[in-house]
Amino acid sequence: MKTSGTLKIARNGYIVMAVIFCALGIFLMANPEGAMKTICVLAGALFIADGIIKIIGYFSRDFYCLAFQFDLGFGILMIAMGVLILVRREAIFKLVFVVFGLLILADALLRIQMSVEAKKFGLNLWWAILIVAVVTGVFGMLLLIDPAGGARLTVIFTGIAFLLEGILKLCVVIYTVKLRNDGNVVYEEKFTEVGH
Template sequence: MESLKKAVRNYWVLSAFCIVMGGALIYRPGFFTRMVGIVVGGLMALYGAASLVKYFVGHKADPERASGLVSGVIFMAAGIFVMVRPDFIPKVISLVFGCYMLVSGVVNVQEALYVKGRGEPNWLRAFLPALLTALLGISLLVNPLLIVNGAMTILGICLLVAGIMNLTGRISISRSVFRRKKEDNKGGSAEFIDID
């Protein structure tokens, strides 16, 4: 029974956490990116520090000692950089996707115009999606965090809705159980009186 009560309490806490995290992501889409950057950067820096400690404490005859120094410095530097600039990784990812979308969009626009030149009536079906793809690619190159912030906002909305739905569902179930217990108690006392 105690474990069930603990699970219910954890459920309430998890739902409240979803609501708070969802609201934070909607209000500040870059919040999650910064948190992930700090966590990932911190882990990288810790790994680098551990490698450096192993290098300075380890035996001089160890053949892996030199690689520990190099990897330690690289991981520490990269970890500190990611913690200071957590938006760097999503920017790189967005730039890569932006380049891909721009190039594929331009190529498909050229193909659609070639089809139009041959007198095909349905060339617009190929031209419009290609143009949209190229424009999205340009948008990502101009504003690399556009896709990240958009994705974080959608994630925030999903978390907020899930948290609210969980809480309202739990409240409804709790009320139903409380009402059932109340009715059972009334029925039990009436039965006890009838027996008397």
């Protein structure tokens, strides 16, 4: 498969994953009690799918290596955690929100680093990625410390974190790479070479 074709799959996959994260986040916020019964299955499957897309993105070799630069290792981690959640969902249920928090916080921190590097390249909207990543990271941290101290509010916090994760994914892929109508790869913003 050509690099442009792989990148198109990765970009579209990122968008689909972003929409699913947002939808799952809204579902968790709207129905926290009902979501408790299915959250492990839904999240496990979602993490596996997201990990696969991340690995495809890493091997797509986008020109500036910003959007997918951390996605090989993190994609493998997402798949491993997704499998663990599905296979050991009863044993891990009490810790599942901690797992969510760790993964969301880790992704947010990587995107914060990516936004700083995007600024160096001259990407005009680097600050939008930075802001969304910071807010997403805050909610990832909230899942770790569980300030609500209750299952219902924790599920709502998880829903907000998933929604923000979806928005972050959209910001990353839309602000860094897009495809022309002919399917060829172009870039949303014009970059300038640092130091010249």
